[in-house]
Amino acid sequence: MQEIFGLIKEKAEKLFADGSVNRVLGWKKGETEYDRIPSVFESAEELEEFVYDGFCAANLSKYLIRESREDGKIAVLLKPCDSYSFNQLVKEHRIKRDNIYAIGIDCDGKLDIDKIKAAGVKAIQSIEENGSEVIVHTLYGDKKFNRQDVLLERCLCCKGKDHVSGDEFILAQNRVDTTVKDRFEDVRKLEAMTPDERFEFWRSELSKCIRCNACRNVCPACNCIKCVFDNEDSGVAAKANVDTFEENMFHIIRAFHVAGRCTDCGECSRVCPQHIPLHLLNRKFIKDIDELYGEFKAGADTETKGPLTDYRTGDAEPSLISDRGGSN
Amino acid sequence: MPVKTTENGEFKPLIVAFCCNWCSYAGADLAGTSRLSYPADVKIIRVPCSCRVNPLFILRAFQRGADGVIICGCHPGDCHYTTGNYYARRRMTLLFSMLDYLGIERKRTRVEWVSAAEGVRFSEVMNDFAKHITELGENKKLEDLRCKKSLD
Numbered sequence: 299m300q301e302i303f304g305l306i307k308e309k310a311e312k313l314f315a316d317g318s319v320n321r322v323l324g325w326k327k328g329e330t331e332y333d334r335i336p337s338v339f340e341s342a343e344e345l346e347e348f349v350y351d352g353f354c355a356a357n358l359s360k361y362l363i364r365e366s367r368e369d370g371k372i373a374v375l376l377k378p379c380d381s382y383s384f385n386q387l388v389k390e391h392r393i394k395r396d397n398i399y400a401i402g403i404d405c406d407g408k409l410d411i412d413k414i415k416a417a418g419v420k421a422i423q424s425i426e427e428n429g430s431e432v433i434v435h436t437l438y439g440d441k442k443f444n445r446q447d448v449l450l451e452r453c454l455c456c457k458g459k460d461h462v463s464g465d466e467f468i469l470a471q472n473r474v475d476t477t478v479k480d481r482f483e484d485v486r487k488l489e490a491m492t493p494d495e496r497f498e499f500w501r502s503e504l505s506k507c508i509r510c511n512a513c514r515n516v517c518p519a520c521n522c523i524k525c526v527f528d529n530e531d532s533g534v535a536a537k538a539n540v541d542t543f544e545e546n547m548f549h550i551i552r553a554f555h556v557a558g559r560c561t562d563c564g565e566c567s568r569v570c571p572q573h574i575p576l577h578l579l580n581r582k583f584i585k586d587i588d589e590l591y592g593e594f595k596a597g598a599d600t601e602t603k604g605p606l607t608d609y610r611t612g613d614a615e616p617s618l619i620s621d622r623g624g625s626n
Numbered sequence: 627m628p629v630k631t632t633e634n635g636e637f638k639p640l641i642v643a644f645c646c647n648w649c650s651y652a653g654a655d656l657a658g659t660s661r662l663s664y665p666a667d668v669k670i671i672r673v674p675c676s677c678r679v680n681p682l683f684i685l686r687a688f689q690r691g692a693d694g695v696i697i698c699g700c701h702p703g704d705c706h707y708t709t710g711n712y713y714a715r716r717r718m719t720l721l722f723s724m725l726d727y728l729g730i731e732r733k734r735t736r737v738e739w740v741s742a743a744e745g746v747r748f749s750e751v752m753n754d755f756a757k758h759i760t761e762l763g764e765n766k767k768l769e770d771l772r773c774k775k776s777l778d
């Protein structure tokens with residue numbers, strides 16, 4: 299991606315020089331070697347801090363809700379998966395398309411630092427990406443990884459490396475396909491369990507939740523100005539000490555509120571400090587929608603009606619669920 | 627906590643029924659004026675249309691001690707607002723499927739279409755639903771201990 303990084307930076311400098319934009323939305327280095335923070339650059343000089351590498355996983359489209367309302371045009375960098383969220387936000391009239399110059403950039407999969415750390419890597423000095431290899435330099439020597447083995451889960455189920463929106467594209471010469479897994483595979487496994495097993499599975503996952511709200515805050519589909527979970531009178535604004543209901547409720551409602559709009563961008567699972575597999579909830583809705591109402595990809599375009607704002611007179615009845623049989 | 631046992635100690639479920647104003651609520655009325663019986667533990671909440679029922683309402687009902695939640699609306703095609711129940715139908719199907727996915731009993735929730743003329747059907751539906759919920763027993767998987775305490 300080094301080659302691409304240069305091209306993107308050049309492009310951004312040019313956009314500043316000819317005055318076509320007054321801001322660029324990209325990533326800059328954070329505190330650690332693998333921390334990349336979404337950032338607004340306001341001049342060519344500020345671009346010195348700009349980075350684009352395997353850790354720039356953050357989806358920038360949500361920031362446009364605020365940024366596109368400011369004066370002047372802003373350029374935004376969109377990975378292929380981000381371009382779906384971007385479309386979805388345009389469709390929902392949440393961002394001002396006219397104030398944005400969208401640059402689609404190539405992606406060869408983003409790295410999962412937890413997978414690297416799980417291999418026993420400590421005291422990271424720097425991380426080098428070299429084609430299909432990732433070399434981690436640490437105080438105790440180097441450790442080499444096969445890039446595919448340390449990718450984020452979402453990149454293994456990538457929707458494809460083609461953008462669905464953008465004004466211009468900067469693509470690598472050798473484009474890599476990282477998709478190796480069917481994204482519904484794990485949902486099917488859960489569906490095959492008994493209700494009690496599923497209940498236990500979700501209890502053990504959801505009870506880890508600390509209600510930091512990171513999953514909600516990062517989600518481009520979660521974009522209400524006033525969220526139900528911020529209503530202090532509701533008694534759901536924070537994690538309850540000794541209760542399972544609140545956990546179930548938060549997760550059911552979070553996932554439900556983005557049903558039909560979630561682009562499966564994978565940000566929620568990526569940011570969860572407790573490693574709760576939130577994508578398994580989102581993908582359940584996606585799978586059900588596909589099966590019941592016809593295949594639907596949120597964000598694939600900016601016009602099609604979402605499955606929950608649409609209907610057919612011959613839709614399945616809700617009794618379909620209880621008729622699935624079984625003891626309860 | 628509402629009394630959940632009969633005098634001889636049998637479990638009596640608490641059921642919340644969201645009924646649309648234009649059909650099912652009138653259906654319940656008709657059941658009443660026709661002297662048809664349905665369990666007294668069915669608590670009816672009147673909503674303007676079945677599509678007014680937010681998934682949060684259903685979870686809230688369970689939180690506050692319901693053992694079963696049923697949503698009743700006009701028959702598809704007969705909604706007072708033309709299409710409300712079509713949207714409700716999709717939402718509820720997806721919500722019920724999600725509850726099942728979380729391992730919560732699939733028979734605790736139900737949607738039925740009951741018109742204003744179907745007093746008999748209203749009482750039948752409620753009796754049948756109450757029967758199923760009685761068999762399932764108390765809602766444990768979606769209970770809220772905090773509410774239990776304050777209601778007791």
Ligand code: SF4
Nearest residue numbers: 507508510511513570
């Ligand atoms: S990010 Fe994880 S821990 Fe935080 S609220 Fe979401 S699920 Fe809970």
Ligand code: SF4
Nearest residue numbers: 517560562563564566
């Ligand atoms: S729910 Fe998760 S995967 Fe879906 S759009 Fe939001 S952050 Fe992305």
Ligand code: FES
Nearest residue numbers: 646675699700706
């Ligand atoms: S008014 Fe009865 S379902 Fe809409």
